[in-house]
Each structure stands twice: as C-alpha cells, then as structure tokens.
Amino acid sequence: MAAKELYGLTVGEYLRESILPTFSEALFVPEGGRCQAAEYGVRQLAQEIHDWAVGENITGLKLFLPSGTGTTALYLSKYFYDNKINIEVLTCAVVGGDNYLRQQFATLCPDDRCHPRIISSPKKYHFGKLYPEFYQIWQQLAQAGVMFELLYDPLAWLLMLNYKQQHPQQPIMYIHQGGLLGNESMLPRYMRKFDKK
Structure with a gap:
C-alpha cells in the first residue's frame, strides 16, 4: 500500500512527518520546485549571470526561459528587481x-513588480502533447549543435x-531547462508520429 493509503497522509506530509525528521540535514523541496527554499540557489545563479554580463560589458540583457511553476523565472526576476539590476526575465507558460x-508567481511573491514578463503564445499548446513545430525547432537546433529537452x-x-526578430538589438540569454533524460522517451514519440518512414 502507498504511504497515503497507510497513514492517511499525502506523500509530502508523509515525507515531512515520518522520513525527514530522521535526517538532520535533509531539505524537502516539493515536485516542480515551487518552494521558497529554491530562492537561495536561484539567487546564486542570478548573481553569476549578473557578474558575467558586467564582465562582458552587456547592458539591457534579457533572460529567456520556459516556466512550469515559474519558480526559477520568478526568483531570477526578484533578485534583479531587489538589487536594481537592469536584467529583465522573460518567460512563457x-x-x-x-x-x-x-x-x-503570486503564491511565492505577492509583489508583482518583481514578477517576470510573460511572453504569451499566439497558439494554445497542451503540456506533453506532440506538435510538429516543436519537433522541427528541436531538429533545427540539434543540427546547429544545440541540444535541449x-x-x-x-x-x-x-x-x-520570434521575440528576437522583433527586438534584434537586444541581447538575450536562454536558460536551458536542465537534463536531457526525458528525450529518451520524448524523442521516440516524436519520431513515430512525425518522421516519414
């Protein structure tokens, strides 16, 4: 039986109440990362980005990254806002x-002045669904040596x-979303659906 069924607790409650107390240096971060504890690490990333931009003499930098819960985008933007640094965070849902x-965003920080700017998609996409344009951009960038999930x-x-076409003079840094392990299952799905055999 699952912990939820045995103890009448959610998995998170079970971990916090039954498992974590036995580990003195453990930290529980909920799935998706939407947690105030994530701010510490994201602030370090923001400082590194700022230091890099200063070292490269880049002004008006835009950071672009996708968002699930938006935690990384929010805490990057909050750091730049709090420290009056001219770096804007752009994200998409x-x-x-x-x-x-x-x-x-509001759950983690009610002050919307430090929220990232959301770049809206003209088309509605459903999370996890396969789209030919997603596969095409992945293929194009893979041919150029850029890998992403x-x-x-x-x-x-x-x-x-699209944003870069509209603002060609603005410097943009793309924040990669991490691992590529998900491609082990996603890539075969795309290939089955869209590759001509």
Whole structure:
C-alpha cells in the first residue's frame, strides 16, 4: 500500500512527518520546485549571470526561459528587481497558461513588480502533447549543435526566436531547462508520429 493509503497522509506530509525528521540535514523541496527554499540557489545563479554580463560589458540583457511553476523565472526576476539590476526575465507558460503562471508567481511573491514578463503564445499548446513545430525547432537546433529537452524548451525557443526578430538589438540569454533524460522517451514519440518512414 502507498504511504497515503497507510497513514492517511499525502506523500509530502508523509515525507515531512515520518522520513525527514530522521535526517538532520535533509531539505524537502516539493515536485516542480515551487518552494521558497529554491530562492537561495536561484539567487546564486542570478548573481553569476549578473557578474558575467558586467564582465562582458552587456547592458539591457534579457533572460529567456520556459516556466512550469515559474519558480526559477520568478526568483531570477526578484533578485534583479531587489538589487536594481537592469536584467529583465522573460518567460512563457508551458503548463496551465498565463493566468496559472501568474497565480504561481503570486503564491511565492505577492509583489508583482518583481514578477517576470510573460511572453504569451499566439497558439494554445497542451503540456506533453506532440506538435510538429516543436519537433522541427528541436531538429533545427540539434543540427546547429544545440541540444535541449522536448517537453519545456520547444515552446520557449519558438517564442524567444520570434521575440528576437522583433527586438534584434537586444541581447538575450536562454536558460536551458536542465537534463536531457526525458528525450529518451520524448524523442521516440516524436519520431513515430512525425518522421516519414
């Protein structure tokens, strides 16, 4: 039986109440990362980005990254806002839409002045569904030597490239969403659906 069924607790409650107390140096971070504890690490990333931009003499930098819960985007933006640094965070809602993303931001930080700017998609995409344009951008960038995962990044790349066309003079840094392990299952799905055999 699952912990939820045995103890009448959610998995998170079970971990916090039964498992974590036995580990003195453990930290529980909920799935998706929407947790105030994530701010510490994201602040370090923000400082590194700022230091790099200063070292490269880049002004007016835009950071672009996709958002699920929006935690990384929010804490990057909050750091730059709090420290009066001229770096703007741009993001797009990959899960649940723009309103969902605004709600996620507000849960962690009610002050919307430090929220990232959401770049809206002109087309509604359903999380996890396969789209030919997602596969095409993945293929194009893979041929150029840029690898990214196929769940969050394709929409962000499409929106970022469109943004760059509209603002060609603005420097943009894309924040990669991490591992590529998900491509082990996503890539075969795309190949079965869209590759001509």
